[in-house]
Amino acid sequence: MPRGRRKDPEGEGAQRTARPVGLREVAALASVSTATVSRAMNAPETVSPELRRRIQMVIRETGWVPSGAARALATRRTFTVGTVFPSLAQGLFANALDGLQDELNARSYTLLVAHSRYSFEEERRQAIKLVERGVDGLVLVGRQRPPELVRFLEKQNVPYVCTFVFEPDGRVPCIGPDSYRALYELTEYLIGLGHRRFGLIAQSIEGNDRAQARWNGVHAALAARGIAVLPQHALQGHWSITEGRRLFRQLVAGYPRPTVVMGGNPFLAVGAMLEALAMGIRVPDEMSIVGYDDIEIMQEMAIPITTMRGPSDEVGREAARVILRMIAGETDVASVELPSKMLIRASTAPPPR
Amino acid sequence: MPRGRRKDPEGEGAQRTARPVGLREVAALASVSTATVSRAMNAPETVSPELRRRIQMVIRETGWVPSGAARALATRRTFTVGTVFPSLAQGLFANALDGLQDELNARSYTLLVAHSRYSFEEERRQAIKLVERGVDGLVLVGRQRPPELVRFLEKQNVPYVCTFVFEPDGRVPCIGPDSYRALYELTEYLIGLGHRRFGLIAQSIEGNDRAQARWNGVHAALAARGIAVLPQHALQGHWSITEGRRLFRQLVAGYPRPTVVMGGNPFLAVGAMLEALAMGIRVPDEMSIVGYDDIEIMQEMAIPITTMRGPSDEVGREAARVILRMIAGETDVASVELPSKMLIRASTAPPPR
């Protein structure tokens, strides 16, 4: 005769650990059924004002807090959205996270976060963990990921969106700037100024389709004009101001010098600018410098830096809206392209002579 | 004769929406009881290798993912920690979040985030929401908060820690730098250099006990030497580089000028420095400038800025460790002070003449 967990509610056994109040206690105290309490919470209009009042009182008095786990189990919804970002500390993602949280909060969703450290394998692990936790939807970064993960998400029927990219192929909504086009345009502007010798300093594009798309945009624009980049004029490294200085130094050490240097992110651009100033290179007369994306310091420097500003908190906000629509069951959710904006500042001019 | 939800598992009704595989299906396919499958997951050593193998196979084949909600309901644990930070986008908090996530992830906990936008009321709401979601513990910022919230957390028995502060009073663990002492020391250093006329630019300290503690430290150090700050030399505003410039301009417009300007955060300090350079004020000969906390640009500027570096990702890491210990039921968890470090750079020197 198997018995399972002992029942004994208010039986002889003097319970030492007073069970926390639950829906049942509230119902009992308000002299209604548990169903009514539940309705009073989730569909107040279906409960008579009188009962509603009584129930509210009891809830207040007892300080009852409904159990999310129980609710999730019963409804199969957690009202929770998960994100796997490469990093949480980088300005770009931190801003997006902030926007995401803002928008989710407004619809009383909660945000679960994880980071992948730019590793696909880690992204996969984290995403799976989030699905186990029961997230209703997922916000990921980039369009590229292991097919294994994609299959998993499809099988589990977890909706997700890709952010910071815009490569609509109709399968999964993308929310972000079209980095390719943004850099294509920025490059065209520079070509228009007369530049022909380009120097490129970028963070490593390995496992980073956003960075990849940016460089593709640059090269495409150059190729369209028959311009080639000298091998020693295309450098990759880490991302930081210090790294920007280092790469810039390396770039201008040889001959011929580029007439314009493009930084793949704001830090590299700031580093390049600082190093140029330190080396006594006159910007923009001797050399132009541009960046990608915008941080406050770029426009506050002695010579403000021309750049293409991407939307980052707006990516978060829009991603929230889109994923919520998918969760709500909408089937025709489209990708949304968020515009980048070219900010022409003092760091760019026609090449010397 | 009430019936509740219809049961009919594999009854006549051809279920169109195939129920997702669950523990039961796995158990059936492996020809074991659900209890055994559960054990194979949570205490493998208590299950015979043979069954373990069989179960693993079935799990792999079916792609079963355990339901976090059900598990949470049964165990009353979610393996989830929540945070309510004033902002997610600010470098300080973004770093802490990153460290927190890192450390939690290593112990397979997941992080739920919310932000309060520096509002106590919002902090309260968010914290309650997180508790409803079932977080096992909470990481908050600062020592000060509505007693209502404190009571709530105590009543619900949710452990929490306070970060970015160190004011151990034995009740709740604090993890952070002693900002008061940090700025006390920085100020003493400046006094030691000979400075007597201090200019202070800070972000608003309203509802921000960390910023408050910093200024208290400055004023205490000054008071200890009988130094007073002129009213027009203590300015408050927003936090940003632009704001730093604005406040600095305002500060030096009058007479007498301070011989040293202290910025309450890295952005204000950078702004002050940029404005000083733009105005042709020679730093540090004519005027010294210091900041609080450290961001990369501070040491990369033409004149690197002296500052007191606080630990920010370490705050996250340590907070994770401490809250996990509390969740584990440890009762004697102490506060931990994380050291600040004075970084003397080129922006400070004795006052002119």
Added chain:
DNA sequence: TTGTAAGCGTTATCAT
């Protein structure tokens, strides 16, 4: 409008 009770998918107790 309100009540009854089954069911959500696990874990854990007890018996074997």
Added chain:
DNA sequence: ATGATAACGCTTACAA
């Protein structure tokens, strides 16, 4: 070592 089953705390179909 394994199995049977109650319990976790809600929601909801159906009946009244």
